[in-house]
Amino acid sequence: MSSTISHRPGSGSEDADALSELAATVEQRLRSTDRLILDLDEELAVLAGLQEFPLGRFLLRNQGLNGYWTSYIFRYEPGTPTESDTEFWLLNRSLLSGARERYHRFRAEIARSITDGAVLASVPCGVMDDLVRQDYGDAPGARLVGIDIDEESLALAVENAKSRGLGDRTDVVLADAWKLGIDSEFDLLVSNGLNMYEPDSGRLVELYRNFARALRPGGRLLLSFLTPPPPPPWEAPERAGEWERYGIAEHDLRRELALFGDIIQAKYLNFVSEADTRAQLAEAGLEVEHVGYSEGGVLPVISAVRPL
Ligand SMILES: C[S@@+](CC[C@H](N)C(=O)[O-])C[C@H]1O[C@@H](n2cnc3c(N)ncnc32)[C@H](O)[C@@H]1O
Structure with missing residues (x-):
């Protein structure tokens, strides 16, 4: 980590009994599933590996990430040794760690919108x-x-802002993004890591309507979204080439799908195509300016404006 936030909240109680119980339930589910990505023994080894480090335990318990752990993954300096092999794999070789590239692209895009007097929001x-x-x-x-x-x-956002000397110009608001109730206040609204937890297209339009309304006319929304990946190469060898742009070896992909699919059953893997995202934003009253992808052509960030 290049820098850390002083305490680690949000993991719930680190109750060892509850974790063992949860792991036993997951193991039972794996044992009774006839279609696993890896061999059962390998899946059980991944399950055991996840319990060895706090991020793994958080993922197991919550099937997703909170603000703290998202920051932990994105701030991690690639290659820095970790105590657990599974954590090293997760932070360096997983598709999740690939999202670090998008985080930096996202920040660079935000930097271009910083002007004196602007009101910038993150939701x-x-x-x-x-x-x-x-x-x-x-x-x-x-x-x-x-x-x-x-x-x-x-609370961590406030601590973070203070540590960067920005405490006096930062406000935080406890609110549900679907019930913002904010009108024409922001010049830029950035949103990373929420839409992918929502499977319902109508709810996404609702979310984007809230964002549109919170922007000043002419204000800009910067939004990341997850596009559908190709089928795994072992299921559709004829499309294996499409995986090249993700930059992940097949054995790592198997581990990824076992870990986030079979074991964790992650909740944030709701994929939406660029065309559908464009349509949802249009329905919410926003005009798409441009969509930027990684060099490989994945992990899009879309920019849309509230018309004047
Ligand atoms: C994966 S984190 C992303 C945080 C941050 N945008 C980032 O990229 O580091 C998801 C965040 O969404 C918040 N969240 C979940 N549901 C929400 C809702 N309905 N309204 C507002 N925030 C929500 C969680 O508390 C968590 O901080």
């Missing part, structure tokens, strides 16, 4: 790295707003 903000880890030297009047449904994340 959901988590610990608010996207807005806080920026240079405001040329924008002394810029104001930052972090909105999240999780009080612990907001």
Whole structure:
């Protein structure tokens, strides 16, 4: 980690009995499933590996990430040794760790929108790295707003802003992103890591309507989304080439799908095509400006404006 937040909340109690019980339930489920990605023994080894480090335990318990752990993954310096092999794999070789590239692209895109006097919002903000880890030297009047449904994340966002000397220009708001009730206040609203937990297209339009309304006319939304991956190469060898742009070896992909699919059953893997995201944003009253992908052509970030 290049820097850390001083305490680690949000993992619930680190109750060893409850974790063993959960692991036993997952093991039971794996044993009674006839279609696993890896051999049962290998799946059980991954399950055991996950219990060895706090991030793994958090994922197992929560089937997703909170602000703190998202920040932990994105701030991690690739290659830094970890105590657990599974954690090293997760932070360096998984598709999840590939999202670090998008986080940096997202921040670079935000940097271009920082102007003096601008009001910049992050929803959901988590610990608010996207807005806080920026240079405001040329924008002394810029104001930052972090909105999240999780009080612990907001407390960390405040701590984060203070540590960067931005405490006096940062406000945090405890709110549900679907019930923002904010009208025409923001010049830029950035949103990473919420839409992918929502499987329902109508609910996504609702979310984007809330964002559109919170923007000033002419204001901009910066949004990441997850596009559908190709089928696994072992199921559709004729499409195996499509995996090249993800930059992941087949054995790592198997481990990824076993870990996040079979074992954790992650809740955030709701995929939406660019065309559907464009349609949802249009329905919410936003005009798409551009969509940027990684060099390989994955992990899009879309920019849309509220018309004047
Ligand atoms: C994966 S984290 C992403 C945080 C941050 N945007 C980032 O990229 O680091 C997801 C965040 O969404 C928040 N969240 C979940 N449901 C929400 C809702 N309905 N309204 C607002 N925030 C929500 C969680 O508390 C968590 O902080």
